[in-house]
Amino acid sequence: MKRVYGLYDRRDLVQNIHLPDEGHDYSPTKRQALYAFVAEHFSLETKSLKDPTGRFSEASCVVEDEAKLYTFGMDRHKLPANALNGFxxxxxALR
Structure with a gap:
């Protein structure tokens, strides 16, 4: 990517985090990198979001029960009768 961006003198726009010993997931290290990336590119003030060590704090984040995440089903709203169900x-419908 840096080589391609370098053709346009914009190598500085390429960023990545390399975590070779981690799997494909959304672990804390990846979330920390994402928070920093989003804050930088949206020009966000982050001082109040960080803990004393300078890491983004997730202390106020709530992990909801799975059942609360469903729009339909699981004792919430019923799926509309005319809803498409499956590929x-x-x-x-598209034909």
Whole structure:
């Protein structure tokens, strides 16, 4: 990527975090990198979001129960009768 961006004199726009010993997930190290990236590119003030060590604090984050995350089902709203249910129904509707 840096080589391609370098063709336009914009190597400085390429950023990445290399974590070779971690799997494909959304671990704390990846979240920390994402928070910094978003804050930088949206020009966000982050001082109040960091703990005394300078890391973004997740202390105020709430992990909801799975059931609360569903829009339909799980004792919440019922799926509308005319809703497409599955890929085959979607394909048929698009034809």
């Amino acid at each position: 085959i129904q979607l394909q048929q």
